[in-house]
Amino acid sequence: MIELIRELGFLVYRFIYDLGRFGMFALSVVKNLFVRPLRWRRFCEEIFKEGVLSIVIICVSGLAVGMVLSLQGYNTLIRFGAEETLGAVVGLSLVRELGPVLTALLTTGRAGSATAAEIATMVKDEQLDGLRMMSIDPMHLIVTPKAASMILVMPLLSAMFICCGLFGGWMIGVLLMGIDGGTYLTSMESSMTFADDVAGSLLKSVIFGILVGLISTYRGFTATPTSEGVSSATTSTVVFASVCVLISDYFITALWGV
Amino acid sequence: MNRHPLRDFIVGIFVLIGLAAVAYLSITVGGISYGGPGGLTLYATFDELGGLKPRAPVVIAGVKVGAVESIVLDADYRARVEMNLNPELQIPVDTSVSIVTSGLLGDRYLTMLLGGEETMLKEGEQLEFTESAVLLERLLGKFVYGSTGSEDDR
Amino acid sequence: MKSARNDKSVAIALEGVNMSFGTRRVMHDLTCEFARGKITVILGGSGSGKSTLLRLIGGLIRPQSGAIYIDGRDVTKLAESDMYDVRRDIGMMFQHGALLDSISVFDNLAFPLHEHTDMSEDDIADEVRDRLDAVGLANAEDLLPGQLSGGMLKRAALARAIIQRPKILLCDEPFSGLDPISVKRIEALLLQVNQRYEMTTLLVSHHVATTMRMANHVLVLKASGAVSGSPEEMRASADPLIHNLLSDELTDNIDDIEPEGGAARA
Numbered sequence: 307m308i309e310l311i312r313e314l315g316f317l318v319y320r321f322i323y324d325l326g327r328f329g330m331f332a333l334s335v336v337k338n339l340f341v342r343p344l345r346w347r348r349f350c351e352e353i354f355k356e357g358v359l360s361i362v363i364i365c366v367s368g369l370a371v372g373m374v375l376s377l378q379g380y381n382t383l384i385r386f387g388a389e390e391t392l393g394a395v396v397g398l399s400l401v402r403e404l405g406p407v408l409t410a411l412l413t414t415g416r417a418g419s420a421t422a423a424e425i426a427t428m429v430k431d432e433q434l435d436g437l438r439m440m441s442i443d444p445m446h447l448i449v450t451p452k453a454a455s456m457i458l459v460m461p462l463l464s465a466m467f468i469c470c471g472l473f474g475g476w477m478i479g480v481l482l483m484g485i486d487g488g489t490y491l492t493s494m495e496s497s498m499t500f501a502d503d504v505a506g507s508l509l510k511s512v513i514f515g516i517l518v519g520l521i522s523t524y525r526g527f528t529a530t531p532t533s534e535g536v537s538s539a540t541t542s543t544v545v546f547a548s549v550c551v552l553i554s555d556y557f558i559t560a561l562w563g564v
Numbered sequence: 565m566n567r568h569p570l571r572d573f574i575v576g577i578f579v580l581i582g583l584a585a586v587a588y589l590s591i592t593v594g595g596i597s598y599g600g601p602g603g604l605t606l607y608a609t610f611d612e613l614g615g616l617k618p619r620a621p622v623v624i625a626g627v628k629v630g631a632v633e634s635i636v637l638d639a640d641y642r643a644r645v646e647m648n649l650n651p652e653l654q655i656p657v658d659t660s661v662s663i664v665t666s667g668l669l670g671d672r673y674l675t676m677l678l679g680g681e682e683t684m685l686k687e688g689e690q691l692e693f694t695e696s697a698v699l700l701e702r703l704l705g706k707f708v709y710g711s712t713g714s715e716d717d718r
Numbered sequence: 719m720k721s722a723r724n725d726k727s728v729a730i731a732l733e734g735v736n737m738s739f740g741t742r743r744v745m746h747d748l749t750c751e752f753a754r755g756k757i758t759v760i761l762g763g764s765g766s767g768k769s770t771l772l773r774l775i776g777g778l779i780r781p782q783s784g785a786i787y788i789d790g791r792d793v794t795k796l797a798e799s800d801m802y803d804v805r806r807d808i809g810m811m812f813q814h815g816a817l818l819d820s821i822s823v824f825d826n827l828a829f830p831l832h833e834h835t836d837m838s839e840d841d842i843a844d845e846v847r848d849r850l851d852a853v854g855l856a857n858a859e860d861l862l863p864g865q866l867s868g869g870m871l872k873r874a875a876l877a878r879a880i881i882q883r884p885k886i887l888l889c890d891e892p893f894s895g896l897d898p899i900s901v902k903r904i905e906a907l908l909l910q911v912n913q914r915y916e917m918t919t920l921l922v923s924h925h926v927a928t929t930m931r932m933a934n935h936v937l938v939l940k941a942s943g944a945v946s947g948s949p950e951e952m953r954a955s956a957d958p959l960i961h962n963l964l965s966d967e968l969t970d971n972i973d974d975i976e977p978e979g980g981a982a983r984a
Contacts, residue, residue: 350571350572350575351568351571353575353578353579354571354574354575354578357575357578357582358574358575358578361578397593401589401593427819428818428819431814431815431816431819432812432813432814432816433816433817433818433819435773435776435778435810435812435816436810436812436816436817436818436878437818438776438777438778438802438805439776439778439805439808439809439810439879440805440829440830440833440834440878440882441802441803441805441806441830441833441834442802442829442830442833443798443802458579459582461582461586462578462579462581462582462583462585462586463582465582465585465586465588465589466581466582466585468585468589469585469588469589472593494593495592495593496621496628498593499619500590502619504589504590504593505590507589508586
């Protein structure tokens with residue numbers, strides 16, 4: 307029993323310790339954003355790795371999600387004779403929830419894990435220590451561009467996901483199910499506004515970008531310098547980032563009604 | 565760390581596509597164009613909104629010409645509705661506006677019946693003739709109890 | 719020790735340094751000093767804290783207590799940002815090279831120059847090619863670190879460590895995993911660098927024979943503290959541990975011959 311309490315106490319201690327360390331890490335990233343020289347070239351490189359290379363998976367997934375949403379929605383709505391609101395159903399679900407959340411989860415799997423693995427490998431091979439010995443702060447050169455580019459990449463990918471989803475939904479609803487194209491679009495467009503839906507969607511994906519960027523770099527940066535450390539950094543990035551995205555999604559929705 | 569002109573170019577295209585997607589969502593889907601400072605703002609006061617909400621469309625002859633911007637309670641405890649309309653519209657002063665329902669249980673929206681006066685309403689003016697929402701519950705109540713309590717139609 | 723701190727002939731001095739990782743104590747009240755411009759070899763059994771000592775001097779880890787003076791300045795009290803200034807004068811050759819694996823050897827060497835100097839693109843290229851020539855890697859400049867053999871990697875690491883002409887050179891196992899020819903080559907390079915630039919050189923190595931040949935001074939790390947002296951004094955030492963460490967000299971060259979296909983490619 308005493309053992310159990312001790313174990314529990316240690317876990318709580320570890321959690322608070324980790325949280326504090328993560329906070330300091332995040333602060334350091336923010337600080338390094340403004341330290342000169344600004345790493346534009348590195349930033350570009352990271353956008354390429356995190357964003358451009360994720361386009362295919364994002365667009366294909368978006369298309370598939372939009373299509374299935376439209377199919378499911380149509381089959382449900384037609385029972386109430388309300389199939390003309392299909393555009394609104396597909397549009398609202400994609401913009402408010404599925405776009406930002408699924409993009410964040412996919413990006414975590416595709417780019418977040420790669421980011422963590424890359425940094426953890428550099429820790430393991432002493433590449434970061436090598437940089438330190440050359441008087442180059444790895445937080446500035448390696449970590450900050452990776453975390454920052456994720457913040458930019460996430461809303462862009464999310465918007466692409468949503469656009470592909472809307473197109474997929476339109477294809478199924480209008481071309482396959484034969485809903486009038488005008489009705490579909492009007493129902494979609496009149497159900498959404500910029501301030502309530504689109505801006506909220508972008509805000510969500512920016513917050514997810516911050517979360518995924520920071521968690522993946524933090525996990526890589528604090529990895530144990532072993533092969534196992536690299537793999538556990540990668541795994542825990544995917545687990546933690548996904549859970550954080552889903553939990554924070556609830557709170558954003560509850561607090562701001564997005 | 566070293567230069568890759570092609571990669572930078574691709575990154576540029578990626579950012580452009582992303583921004584285009586954001587712009588499409590904002591402008592077409594989000595309808596950011598309405599409600600700009602250039603819109604024609606008119607007011608109307610109702611006794612009963614019956615579930616009219618901000619963002620509900622305002623239509624003339626079934627064509628959407630604007631949206632409800634905001635709803636407040638005025639000093640006489642009546643609902644004051646601010647509408648944001650297409651600035652090119654010419655609306656006569658004796659135009660009437662009513663709250664109607666799309667279908668039996670659908671959303672409430674505003675429809676305008678244009679008047680015949682020569683004078684047109686200007687920015688920030690009030691529409692005098694309004695018709696409140698018809699509440700289905702009250703109609704049913706009248707039908708069941710045969711009540712003849714008059715409804716204010718102004 | 720106060721005098722040693724200000725002594726111009728001493729480049730690095732440690733005073734009562736304690737270092738432990740978790741519950742494992744690696745360094746207990748270590749006090750020692752390293753002569754300026756000389757090659758000092760650090761010997762000791764496994765886990766005696768040889769690599770830890772180099773990392774402490776480089777400021778990559780901080781001791782629990784004690785002081786480390788580099789050119790008379792206590793670096794344990796410095797903030798990380800000030801440490802970056804101190805490190806401009808320190809080059810470190812890591813055991814596994816620690817080159818950035820996503821960029822070529824040439825870029826690895828050019829990178830610190832891009833970062834810290836105002837040299838033009840052409841000057842940097844000249845300087846880098848010069849160094850690569852010196853370590854015999856002229857035809858490997860476009861390769862990625864992952865494509866290098868062990869011996870080439872060590873030479874590239876050495877070239878990067880000295881590209882900014884530091885005053886202090888720290889070498890962690892510069893000979894490990896190399897064939898005898900590569901060992902000779904690195905040995906010659908280290909001696910040459912030490913003589914040409916008068917770099918204070920610290921060598922941590924298990925290759926006792928090679929290092930004893932090069933050393934001006936020897937420092938032996940023991941659980942009870944450090945013993946230092948000239949190579950001759952060490953050979954004459956009656957201490958059983960030192961005797962054991964140095965007796966490896968005889969078998970040294972057999973250990974050297976490890977199957978390392980890279981040498982053939984090099």
